[in-house]
Amino acid sequence: MPDLETLLGWRGRTVVDRDGEQLGKLGDLYLDDATDRPAWAGVRTGLFGRHESILPLDGLIERDDELVAPYPAQLVRDAPSIDPDTALDPGDEERLATHYGAASTAPPANEGAGASRAAPEVLRSEEEVDVGTTGMRPAERVRLRKVLVTDHVTKTVPVRREEVRLETDPPPAGDIERVEDAGEA
Numbered sequence: 001m002p003d004l005e006t007l008l009g010w011r012g013r014t015v016v017d018r019d020g021e022q023l024g025k026l027g028d029l030y031l032d033d034a035t036d037r038p039a040w041a042g043v044r045t046g047l048f049g050r051h052e053s054i055l056p057l058d059g060l061i062e063r064d065d066e067l068v069a070p071y072p073a074q075l076v077r078d079a080p081s082i083d084p085d086t087a088l089d090p091g092d093e094e095r096l097a098t099h100y101g102a103a104s105t106a107p108p109a110n111e112g113a114g115a116s117r118a119a120p121e122v123l124r125s126e127e128e129v130d131v132g133t134t135g136m137r138p139a140e141r142v143r144l145r146k147v148l149v150t151d152h153v154t155k156t157v158p159v160r161r162e163e164v165r166l167e168t169d170p171p172p173a174g175d176i177e178r179v180e181d182a183g184e185a
Contacts, residue, residue: 005141007038007057014066015043015055017073026067027052030088040088040096043069045077053079054088056100071100 002010007029015023024045032039041060042052059070069076080095082088088096 002057004038007041010041010062010067015060016066016068017076018068018070019072020068021073023053023069023073023076029057030054033088033090033093040093043076052082053077054082054096055079056096075100 010026011029013026015026017023024043027042027044029038030040030042031037038057040054041057042054045051045053053076055069055071055076061068061070079099080092082092082096
């Protein structure tokens with residue numbers, strides 16, 4: 001099963017059946033009640049994409065610019081009708097699983113009528129309790145991106161410079177008499 005980012009990127013892409021017949025565009029993703037992971041996808045079919053058929057994400061593969069469903073087109077079109085504006089409830093999931101599960105044992109379209117059918121299989125699973133840590137596992141993808149940000153700021157900046165200033169002090173008292181004597185002579 002592809003990761004969530006890939007599945008979200010598939011939205012709006014063309015979906016074809018296993019024989020290459022176009023089914024429609026991939027639309028909404030539906031979560032599995034038990035795992036809260038995407039398990040079903042809506043395919044907008046019919047005139048102007050007004051009808052939506054639900055198909056399992058499991059088995060959907062990417063080929064060139066299309067998504068290939070492992071089912072014949074008629075099986076997808078005959079899927080149980082589900083209200084696209086509501087979440088799938090367990091009953092809806094069971095009806096869809098039964099519809100596609102029964103189809104998964106049917107012979108492919110290219111096999112003759114005399115081909116043998118495989119016995120239906122069920123995958124049984126159990127929960128196990130494990131206490132402790134199991135090590136690091138990826139939780140999400142994170143990217144660091146360096147961007148250039150320009151801030152326009154008005155700020156007063158102190159500027160220092162050297163100046164030469166002339167300061168005058170009165171002359172000492174003895175120097176004034178000498179200047180006056182020099183002026184009389």
